[in-house]
Amino acid sequence: MRSVELFAGAGGLAMGCEIAGFEHLAVVEWDRWACDTVRENQRRGYPLLASWNLHEGDVRTFDWGSVPQGIELLAGGPPCQPFSIGGKHKAQADKRDMFPATVEVIRRLKPKAFIVENVKGLTRATFANYFHYIQLQLEFPELPPIGDEDWSGHLKRLQEEKTSGRNKGTGLTYNVVPTLVNAANYGVPQKRERVFLVGFRDDLGVEWSFPEPTHSYDALLHDQWITGVYWRRHGLRTPDLPLRLAGRVAKLRQMKTPLTTLPWRTVRDAIQGLPAPESRGASKIPNHLFQPGAKSYPGHTGSPLDLPAKTLKAGDHGVPGGENMLVRDDGSVRYFTVRESARIQTFPDGYRFHGSWTETMRQLGNAVPVLLAQRVASSVAEKLAMAELGKFKKANTGKRRATA
Structure with missing residues (x-):
């Protein structure tokens, strides 16, 4: 099944989709360090990335005419800084808001389904109207803003379109399911709450719900x-x-x-088998270097070993809450290594990260856990396959009747 990946970062969502059976015709990411991570793993022959057509650049300048319309899946996590708790909370006033660009690509490619992932902050009361606006844009991608229409005016027009029911079943419309999930409930050793917006093209008649927690x-x-x-x-x-x-x-x-259900996976489960980064043999393991300077103080505590980790953040020493530290059995703290962080984000051990400590932790803090991505993408792939099978059976039934 054909797919494209927007805002790919270090490749967590893209890898999960690949494992689920999707083949990426284009993987687009603007950040050089994240692209270097993908390119380094491609050079090393890492199998999941072998066929990726990586484009380093802005999704708004990519030649989408090179991708056929009607692909099976579009996936991506638009930059979340406008909505994250650690950001300035500008939402639609933030130039980093890439939801409009995402809707534009959907409008052009008309994928059968899409998976859009973002931070929990998107669901805060402050952004309630804008979150509703995002969902309606995804539902009616062929109704873009007109001229200099602001987002509130566009929202009003989209609301009128939805209540009228005019476009349902005629133009390009999607059935969109928004879901707030905790990655720990799907086998990820991390309490990471994220919003998924999953949509299926209305003409497919797909009935879908988010996978049940495992x-x-x-x-x-x-x-x-x-x-x-x-x-x-x-x-x-x-x-x-x-x-x-x-x-x-x-x-x-x-x-x-x-x-x-199975038990939540913990930090201790995730890092089992890795030597302590301070030990002599640790240097032989890629991305497993000790980072000094971890300190605990009120409001800045690490992740206990016997629970899922706190949400990894896109930063290193200055991350508020100490999310990127672990608490040893004796109560002392240290920073997670890049390899440990990769395990917490369920990246395979064979996958290596390129760049400095700061850059690699930023890539990991922004990533979608591979396992969670796989579970969501697999459920989407199953529904698309069933829809295609139903279409095939219907066509064959019509042929048999015509020749009878």
């Missing part, structure tokens, strides 16, 4: 404090049950139906 906190608590299998797996003695968890664990003990 992992849970309760299942982790069960493995840690009821069976103890978590600690045995790591060769550790079961510690005393924290008082703050006593009530929740007691309720889990009383449950009569077994849990159907």
Whole structure:
């Protein structure tokens, strides 16, 4: 199935889509360091990237005429700084807002489906109207702003179009499903909340819902404090049950139906098998260098080993909240190495990152976890395949009737 990737960064979403069976006809990213990461892995012959047609540049200047209309998927994570908690929160007033450019590419390519990912901040009350505006633009991509029409005027016109129902089933329209998800619930060793906007072209008649969670906190608590299998797996003695968890664990003990989810994956699970970065053998592992200077202070604490990591951020030493640090068993802290961060973002160990500490951590902090991307893209691929199969069966039925 054919696809294109916008704002590809270091390739997390693109790799997940590739694993799910999509073949990228174009992978577009403006950042040189992120492109260097992709190019370095291509030079090394990393298989998932072998056929990528990488374009370093702005999606607004790419020759989209070189890509056929009606491809199966468009995917991308438009720059999130206008909506991130760490940014200036300018939304539509921020020149880095790439949602209009995304809608323009959808309008030109008319993909059967799209996957758009962004930060949780997009759902804040401050941006409620603009978030609604984004969804309507994706739903009706053939109704762009007219002249110097501002976004509020365009929103009003799109709302009128939606309530009228005029274009549904006629022009290029999409059924759009917005979902706020926690990556930890899908096997990613990180509590990373993100918004996915998934759309299917209306003429396909696809019925889709976001994949059900496969992992849970309760299942982790069960493995840690009821069976103890978590600690045995790591060769550790079961510690005393924290008082703050006593009530929740007691309720889990009383449950009569077994849990159907797997346990959340933790930092300890993610970095298992990697030597401490301060040790002698660590230098032999790519991207596994010790970074000095980590400190803990109020409001700047790291990720406990026995929970999923806090959300990795696009920064290094100055990241607020200490999200890019781990807390050792003795209570001391250190920075995650690039390799550890890559594991937390579920990049394969064979995938290497190019650039300085600052640049590589920025790439990782902006990335979509590969495993989460794969789960979403696989569910989209399945629905597209079923729609194509239904179309094929319908056509064959018509032929048989015509020859009868």
